[in-house]
Amino acid sequence: MIHRRRLPQPWSEEWTLEDQRKLWLRPISPADADPLRASFSLLTPEEVRMRFQHPMSELTPEMAFKLTNLDRNREFALVAAEPEPPGHALIGAVVRAAIDDDGKRAGFAILVSRFLAHQGIGTLLMRQLLRWTRLKKLDAVYGDVLQENTAMLHLASQLGFKRKPADSPGMARIEYQRGT
Numbered sequence: 001m002i003h004r005r006r007l008p009q010p011w012s013e014e015w016t017l018e019d020q021r022k023l024w025l026r027p028i029s030p031a032d033a034d035p036l037r038a039s040f041s042l043l044t045p046e047e048v049r050m051r052f053q054h055p056m057s058e059l060t061p062e063m064a065f066k067l068t069n070l071d072r073n074r075e076f077a078l079v080a081a082e083p084e085p086p087g088h089a090l091i092g093a094v095v096r097a098a099i100d101d102d103g104k105r106a107g108f109a110i111l112v113s114r115f116l117a118h119q120g121i122g123t124l125l126m127r128q129l130l131r132w133t134r135l136k137k138l139d140a141v142y143g144d145v146l147q148e149n150t151a152m153l154h155l156a157s158q159l160g161f162k163r164k165p166a167d168s169p170g171m172a173r174i175e176y177q178r179g180t
């Protein structure tokens with residue numbers, strides 16, 4: 001079980017893992033761009049493929065900039081990172097979402113590094129995502145996942161996501177409808 005302590009800043013908590021490691025949950029910051037690139041370089045090709053659905057050899061500075069400089073009206077991203085100021089903390093997990101042009105739905109993505117997996121972090125991050133979905137009064141939040149990604153499919157079904165047909169072969173769409 002993760003012990004959670006709220007911090008004064010919005011969306012921020014201190015987490016103590018069962019092995020007593022500490023992490024801070026907090027909104028992503030522009031200062032996270034370089035640590036995000038460093039954290040990406042620690043991912044296995046399999047983790048990258050599950051998250052991005054295709055191989056990627058690096059996170060370019062341009063991509064890291066885009067992923068850390070959000071349009072706060074329509075984008076949301078939380079990190080679970082070392083308990084150090086942004087820019088100094090290695091990032092262990094990220095959940096992000098962006099509202100579609102129709103303003104009613106958002107697409108999400110999540111990654112929990114294998115060094116932190118199987119401890120409930122993915123579930124906690126997804127619960128924060130659903131909280132944001134409610135605050136924004138969105139109708140639904142959805143993600144596209146490889147059909148073989150049993151970990152994500154299992155996690156999502158536990159939280160009430162339903163599986164839908166996806167646009168591309170080999171993919172599954174998981175969708176959470178608010179109010180259902």
Ligand SMILES: CC(C)(COP(=O)(O)OP(=O)(O)OC[C@H]1O[C@@H](n2cnc3c(N)ncnc32)[C@H](O)[C@@H]1OP(=O)(O)O)[C@@H](O)C(=O)NCCC(=O)NCCS
Binds near residue numbers: 047119154
């Ligand atoms: C999928 C992922 C987010 C899960 O994160 P996590 O922190 O390990 O998840 P949790 O610890 O909260 O586990 C949630 C549930 O999923 C299950 N689970 C986790 N990893 C699993 C695995 N490899 N195989 C099967 N089930 C798994 C857990 O057993 C748990 O179920 P339980 O409550 O019945 O025990 C993480 O493995 C990941 O980031 N994978 C790579 C990126 C990715 O697939 N992203 C999704 C597409 S955007």
